[in-house]
Amino acid sequence: MPRKHVLRAGMILVLALGLILPMFSSRSQAAMTPADTVIGNAATAIYRDQSNNDYTTTSNIVQSVVLEVCGLDVSPSGPTPLRATPGQSIYVPIIVTNMGNGLNTFNLATGGLGTYSKSIYLDANGNGVVDPAESAGIASVTLNMGASANIIVGITVPPAAAPGDTDVSNITATGTAPAGCSDTSGDFTVTVVNDAVITVSKAVDKNTALPGETLTYSFRFKNVGSKPVYSRAGVNGYDIDAATVDGVMLYDQLPSGASYVAASASGTPAANPNGYPIYSANGTNWFTAEGAVVGTITYVAYFMPDGTPGNGTSETVLDVDQQGTFTYQVTVNSPFAEADGEINNTAAFYYNTFTATLQTVFTNEVITTIPANATSDIAVSHRVVDPYTNVEEDAALNYQNDNTAALVPAGSWVEFTHSLANRDAINSDLIDLSAINVPAGWLVEFWNANGTAKLIDTDGSGNVDLGTIAPQTRVDFMVKAWVPAAASGGPYFFDIQATSGNKPAEIDLSRDNVTAVLSVDVDIAQYADAGDATDEPSDGDTNGANDADDILAAETSAVLPGSTASYRLQVVNIGGSSDSYALNVSGNPAGTVAKFYSDLNNDGDHADAGEAEITDTPLLGGTVVRVAGVFGGGNTTFTVYGVANFVAGDVIRLNKTVTATILSVDAVNKTITVAGDQTANTDAGDLVSESYSVIMEVATTPTTPPSVNNLVVAAISNTSGTVDNMDVYFEVLEVCSVAVNPNSSDQIPATGTTTYIHTVTNSGNSTKYVKIDLNMAGLGLTYLFLAEGANWKAFGVDGLAGTGDDVALADGDTAAVGTVFIQLAAGASANFKIKVFAPAGTAPGLVESANIQAVASSDGDFTTLGDQCSDTASETTTVIEGFLQVTKARTHLDVAYIGVIPSPGDEIVYSLTYKNIGQQTAVACVITDQIPDHTTYVAGSLYIDVNCDGLIDGGDTLLTDGSGDDTAEYDGVNNMVRFRVGAGADAANGGSLAPGAQGCVLFKVLIQ
Structure with missing residues (x-):
């Protein structure tokens, strides 16, 4: 959604010694972290062992969910x-x-x-x-x-x-x-009081307005008291046209971000008293004529003088129950600057009373919201028309940039290219696109410029768009329209409408026309191999039955899982009109994917330029009747009844076994020319049909089960739904494959342990027993298998899998490596762990590599070599001398953080506890912690937590925020804290931690 600015109108005024001074107030709220925001991160420690090897470790992650607070x-x-x-x-x-x-x-x-x-x-x-x-x-x-x-x-x-x-x-x-x-x-x-009392209110005609629009401010005032209203006079009077004038005033300062509309101010009463508007640039010196103001009019008022306004005496102005009005207009500045976002003020009425008490009465505050970037100038056009110079459509919808498609087959898509321009010189705009006046049954879609991706609704407006478009920028797009199969005749049209997001009233239109629709009446057939007399195309059956002459009895394929079977097909349009066909296959087993590809040169593959995956054939010319054929100059020219369906390059079927490529089409003489002498292959009255060569590939995965299948391949008319089928033989062979991952490595001290997690996968295409073996160097480390899940088993006495004396292992059970197995279906995986232990006294620097081997077998005896397959994963374990552990915790407002949910404005104390859990000294120890999002570092809150209680108390050591003077600093550039810890730590380098040595540091953040 666009950001908003707020235009607040009016002004608080006080009167002192004849001067009118503006007073402003502002209600602003600092950015507050929304409720339920998660704040958290982990600390990081870097250090070295005594062999100068570098290590990095991270603490646990500490998270805080921000509490909803009341304010x-x-x-x-x-x-x-x-x-x-x-x-x-x-x-x-x-x-x-x-x-x-x-x-x-x-x-x-x-x-x-x-x-x-x-x-x-x-x-x-x-x-x-x-x-x-x-x-x-x-x-x-x-x-x-x-x-x-x-x-x-x-x-x-x-x-x-x-x-x-x-x-x-x-x-x-x-x-x-x-x-x-x-x-x-x-x-x-x-x-x-028993005196004059003025009530005054203010209103604006628009709660929301756009830059350039006009706002009308109106005021109502009334003396609801029991005595007349008197003028402010003499030293309390007003400077109007360079003279001191006695009277009362309803006064307003123009809101920031708006400009006065000339000659728009008026009011009542205009007689008894003789009220009139006045104008000022500074709120002190007023003029009755707008043109007399020196500078810009930024103050307007309605002034009502007393009967003798120049004598300096306070006199009656408004009687009891007398009322009046005042109105003026402003124009919202364009562009509307963000600095003009909020002014909190009100207008005021200044008068004197029967008891000579100067009074000031303030109006209510009125607010007008201005959407940011609300200026707009857009244009949409046919792509060959420059949208910057395109004449926008008028109210009579006189279009200057039509798109036209002359002849479109029913049951097909037609494409129109367009350009969209944000012609505004200042503001970016998010422009919605929609189609109006769409014929019944038609479908209109919006795509990117090259028609490869549909446009989406990026702003939730309900209409698609091209995203935010920068000022003076043009973006191309495509419109695709589906012509329903039942359509015929013409002409048809629909309109593309572009609507500015900044200013919804700003629209532009472009019209897409279809001159005529070609109706359809089709039948289809399949063809296996052009020129192969044994595999003829279908005779055009209309019921979709698998007739003997359209079954590919000779085409068979047996493939390994993970490989692909390929078939050559041909689709022939033997209908009377142009048509395209959806390609479909059924009966293929689970784990296979069938795809169709174009074979433009009919060579049995789809590796040539322009040959790509398809789900439908292109539009194929409908069948026409041949009149005569003449051979000459190495080519044959056929006279046909109509050539509207054909272009050069089309492949046509001359009879059930012969195809040819059209070299040229003569629309005037209604002839098509093909290469070679083809007169013997056709007779007068034969049908000439366009055909299309297709490669069907059926891809398997490594886990596709073994099977023998009969695939049914169908070509389905996209306009009439007519279907023709053919049968294809397809077999998947069995294969054995297993994988174990990942390769792992770790460092542990003597008496330490590490646990490696592995995944074993049956990547073959049938169920297998899989056992886990271990091959290691035997340098002193010990290895133990840990089951994960409930499907692992240990071999029984007979040492065979699946014989009934297997021992089930529960989740977490241990066993010797080499004594366990699991049964996995094709594609299934299981996790297991290997726990490695370094006994006391193991020398630092020892590196031991072990290979974890997964062996798969169908029969469970793991003895028949032809029935087995295997894979290995490596484990490399290094015994080290130092190991630094960091644990992060938090407290809240210097008390134990237990069950307390922090709120915006609260401080969180983070405690970092570090300890060397290894057997040798760690050196150059430095701990850093990034300040989390939605928080700010609390200056002066870096401490050494001497007693490691997680609290800031009198026994802790305060460190400075700056660098170069002690062992810690706040890094404002990277927004992190840094502690150098351990013995000998100084302002530049981390210290050392002997085995078992530990310590704690603290710092604070403030939740925004």
Whole structure:
């Protein structure tokens, strides 16, 4: 989805000594790690033994799942002074923001010492007024992470309230799932007055707008008090047209990211008082004429003077219950800069009262969301038309870039090439593609430029696209349309529509036309070997039966598993119209795959240029009736009733045993020319049909079971569904094959062990008994077999597999190598382990290699050589002198991390415990740990954990973050911590760890 910018309109203003000063506030939230995010990694240690061999080891992985936390903000947080008359209802706009890291529902409740009646409403359109559709009270709001809701608190003053009475209240939001957070607004202090009281609200006509669009801001104000509104006068007046003018003002600063629309400001009342719009570039010096403003108009206001606006005396301006309106327009800047994303402000109304109290009343805040990259200029065209200069289609759909296909066979695909251009000079765009006005029964698909891959919907809009296209960039694509078998006549058309993702109203069209559809009426036949009189093509049976003349009785094949059988076939269109044919084979055994390939030169293979795998034949010309044949110049020219189905290069069948390749086609004289004298092979009235040579290959896998099969090969008309079949003999032979993997190696100290895990696979094509043998050098290491799974067995007394006295081994059971076996089906695998032990005193540096041999046999006696096969895997074990082990753990907020789920803002303490578990000293020991994603390193948190308790306490040694001064540092370039450990470690080199020596280090990260 496109990113959004938010255009927030209005301005908070204060008035002091005649100056109007803007005050801005911002509610921003630092990036917080979303709930359920997994944080984790492992530490790494590098070291050397005393023979200067380098080693690397990693710790265990420590993972933390981030807890969903509760957080919110209720604004305004400062005090809100309000004035009201007895019996009046006043409304306070509030914004509630989810500052947590997941979805939460916040309960809402009013509080404070006040006793006046309160109600809470959802301000769905953000206009600061309780509209009729918003009159139902609410008790909660549900918000996603970072989302906000506009609400209104309504306060009703009792009719019996007296001037001077006050009511102090507020609103509190409390999280529920998860719970644990609440926030309270600043106090709303209502003072009851017998005086003027102004209410004012602000609205915008669009909640979402695109760059270049116009927004209309409208205001409503009313004196709901018991006394008239008086002007601000004298030193509290306003600088208008270089003179001090007495009056009242409804004032607004243009939102960032927008520009004033000339002559758009107007208001009421225009008489009594004589109100009028005024304009300013700085909010201080105002002008009644837009053109008089020096600079850019960034402030607009509606000014209402008193009766004698120049005398410096405060006078009546608005009577009780008198009301008015103000409106102006802005244009959203294009491009809309990201820096203009959020301004939190409101408009204000400035006036004086009967009691000479200067008052400022603020409107609600209105918000307009601007989708990023929302400018757009796109074009779609036929590929030979430049989409940059393509004239876009008008409302009457006058297309300037049509694609046209003249004659298309029914039951076939037709392709059209197109180009799509993002002509916008600034913004990238993700442009949707769709087909409209598609004829009934037709199917339209979108493919890449060369028609090899279907386009997909990359943005979840429901339409395919070509991905994000950079500004001023052209991308080609292909449209494929399926013409149904029942179609005929014409013409037909459909339209390709491109729709801008930035600006959905921006579309462009291109039309694809089919002049006429060639209807079909077909029959099919197969042909084995051109020129082989014993294997004739089918006589055109229509019922799909395996007739004697279309069974390949002479074609037989027996293959080894893992190899491929090959058959030569020929498909002949003996129908009356062009057609293509799906190729299918049935009866092939499990473990085989049949594929068809084109044999363009009919030489029995598919190794030549242009010969590729096919699932269907190409379009083959329909059968026509020959009129006459004339031989001359080494070629034969046939006159036929029609040549529409044929082109040069087509292979045609002249009779049941003879084919020929067309050299040329004369559409005017309705002739086709072939090589050689073919007059004896045809007679007037014979059918001339296009044929197509095919290679069918049936591939086996190494595990395909032995079998003898009769394959049924079918050619199926793609337009009519007509089928013709043929039989093929196919046999798979038996073979023995076994594999054991992998080759392994490891290092262990004296008295240490290692366990190698192996997999044995019956890679033959029949069930086998497989036994495990061991061949080793015998240098002192010991080997033990460990069963994995429940299918391993030990030989019984007779030493034979499968005779009934076998001993079943459970998972984890041990046995001597060479005494165990397993039965595996073809392709099946089993795991087992070999445990190697180095006795005490084994000399460091000893290297012993052993070969693990898997032997497979059908009869289980493992004595008949012709029935056996085998494979080996190597195990190389080196006895070493040093071995450094690192264990990673975590604590939380300096207490034991047991069952505690961390939250954003929490600190995690990572503890790294290192120990030499070998028999000789490890040297140059350095431990590094990458700071995990979604966390930041806590400066000044590198410690030597002296007592290895995993906690930061008074006994630990603090190390600096910098390099070159002690044994650790934080590497900000690579975002990792580094500790040099062991005796003699310094600011440059790791120290040494004697056998059994150990230690611990600590550091902290902060979850974002």
